[in-house]
Amino acid sequence: MGFEVPASVRPIRDAVYAFMTERVEPAEPVLRRGDRDSAALLAELQRQAKQEGLWALGHPEELGGGGLPFLDYVYVNEVQGRSEFGQLALGTFTLQDSLMLHRHASAEQRERYLRPLVQAEIYPSFAMTEPGISSSDPTQLTTTATLEGDEWVIRGRKWFTTLADRAAYTTVMCRTEPEGTVPHLSFSMILVPTDTPGYTIVRDTPVLGLDGGHCEVLYDEVRVPAQNLLGPRGHGFVIAQERLGPGRIFHCMRWLGQAQRAFDLMCARLHERSAFGGPLADKQLMQQHVFDSYTEIQAARLLTLQAAHRIDAGDQARVEIGAIKVAGARMLHNVIDRAVQVHGAQGLTDDTPLGRMYRHAREARIYDGPDEVHITTTARRILKEYAQGRNWEFGLR
Numbered sequence: 001m002g003f004e005v006p007a008s009v010r011p012i013r014d015a016v017y018a019f020m021t022e023r024v025e026p027a028e029p030v031l032r033r034g035d036r037d038s039a040a041l042l043a044e045l046q047r048q049a050k051q052e053g054l055w056a057l058g059h060p061e062e063l064g065g066g067g068l069p070f071l072d073y074v075y076v077n078e079v080q081g082r083s084e085f086g087q088l089a090l091g092t093f094t095l096q097d098s099l100m101l102h103r104h105a106s107a108e109q110r111e112r113y114l115r116p117l118v119q120a121e122i123y124p125s126f127a128m129t130e131p132g133i134s135s136s137d138p139t140q141l142t143t144t145a146t147l148e149g150d151e152w153v154i155r156g157r158k159w160f161t162t163l164a165d166r167a168a169y170t171t172v173m174c175r176t177e178p179e180g181t182v183p184h185l186s187f188s189m190i191l192v193p194t195d196t197p198g199y200t201i202v203r204d205t206p207v208l209g210l211d212g213g214h215c216e217v218l219y220d221e222v223r224v225p226a227q228n229l230l231g232p233r234g235h236g237f238v239i240a241q242e243r244l245g246p247g248r249i250f251h252c253m254r255w256l257g258q259a260q261r262a263f264d265l266m267c268a269r270l271h272e273r274s275a276f277g278g279p280l281a282d283k284q285l286m287q288q289h290v291f292d293s294y295t296e297i298q299a300a301r302l303l304t305l306q307a308a309h310r311i312d313a314g315d316q317a318r319v320e321i322g323a324i325k326v327a328g329a330r331m332l333h334n335v336i337d338r339a340v341q342v343h344g345a346q347g348l349t350d351d352t353p354l355g356r357m358y359r360h361a362r363e364a365r366i367y368d369g370p371d372e373v374h375i376t377t378t379a380r381r382i383l384k385e386y387a388q389g390r391n392w393e394f395g396l397r
C-alpha cells in the first residue's frame, strides 16, 4: 500500500485541483449567496467541468460518469473537498444516490431518475431521520407506508432531508412490515416525487446560521404507485447501509481537503502577521497549532487510506470505517478551529472561508452517525475478537 498519490492518478487529480483552486474557490462568494447569479455561475462551472472531462468522475461509465476506479477516485475526493461547492460543481454530489439506484432501481425508475441524476438535471434527497425519535437508532422510525390497492400510502414526518427543497424526489425509509417482524427487516425504501400531493416542506431548518436546505417534511397521506418501492420489501436497512459504507471514505477524504486548505491558510497567516516584536510563526504557542494540526491530518489521512485499501480488497472494513468517521471529523474540527484562532477576529468573519468551514465541520460529528455511535460499535467489534480468544493484531490488518 502506497501513501503518496499514485503517478497514474496525478494528471486527473491535478486537473481537479486546478479547477477547484482557480475556478470554484474564487467563485465561492457568489455561490454562497444562493440567488439567481449563483445558480447561473454554478451552471457555468458544471458546463466547464463536463466539457473538460472532469464531470462525475466517480460514477460508473455506463451511467455517463467518468468511471474512475475506487481508489483513484478516493484521491480525487481529497482535492474536490477543498470547497463546499466542489461536489456540486463537479457533478459528484449524486454519487451515493446514483449507486443506490444503479443497484436496486427497476428499469422504469432508472429511466426516470438515474440518467438525469448523473447529469445533474435533477437533485436527489434521502429521508431517514425523524424529529420525534433518536434516529441514531433507526429501528425506532415511525413513518409508515401501507399498501392500499396498488398504492403505498405514507404517513409521518422526517427532518434533515437535505436538498428536499430542490430535489425531484426523496427516497423515504418507511416502516412497511407488520408488528412483530424482526426490526432490521421492517423497513423499506420508497421513491416519492416531491410534487406528490401531501408531501409538504414544513420548513428549511437553518443549521448554525447556514441555509443548507435541510428540510422538515410532512408526509400527509402521500400516495405513490406500488412500483415506487426501491429494492426488495423489508430491505431498507440493507440498502441504507450499502449507501453509507464507501461513502464515508469519500467524506473523510473531502474533510482532508478542507483541512489542507485550513492548514495552508493557517501557515500563511503565521508568516504574514506580526505581534510583540516578531512574526506569529516565531511564537511557540502558534507552532503548537502547526504541530498538532500536522499530526492529526497525517494520522487521519493514513487511517483513511488504509480503510480505502481494505475496501478495495473486498473487505467491509467496519472497524476502520468507524474509526475514520470519528477521527476524521474530530481532525477537521480541530484543524479549522486552530486556523480560526490564528486569524483572530477575522477568522470569525466571512472575509476568509474559515467561518463557514468551521460551522460545516461541526456538522460532521453528527451526520452519518454521531461520534458516540461509531465509537461504541467500533470498540465492540474489537472487544469481540478478544472475547473469542483472538487479539486485534494491528500488524496483520
Ligand SMILES: Cc1cc2nc3c(=O)[nH]c(=O)nc-3n(C[C@H](O)[C@H](O)[C@H](O)COP(=O)(O)OP(=O)(O)OC[C@H]3O[C@@H](n4cnc5c(N)ncnc54)[C@H](O)[C@@H]3O)c2cc1C
Pocket (backbone or CB within 6 Å): 126, 127, 128, 129, 130, 133, 134, 135, 136, 137, 159, 160, 161, 162, 207, 214, 363, 366, 367, 368, 369, 370, 371, 372, 373, 376
Ligand atoms: C448537516 C446534516 C445533514 C444531514 N442530512 C441528512 C439527510 O439528508 N437525510 C437524513 O435522513 N438525515 C440527515 N441528517 C441527520 C443525521 O443523520 C442524524 O442527525 C444522525 O443520524 C443522528 O440522529 P439524531 O439527530 O436523531 O440524534 P440522536 O439519535 O437523538 O442522538 C443525539 C445524541 O445522543 C448521543 N448518542 C446517540 N446514540 C448513542 C449511543 N449509542 N451511545 C452514546 N451516545 C449516543 C450522541 O451524542 C448524539 O449526538 C443530517 C444531519 C446533519 C447535521
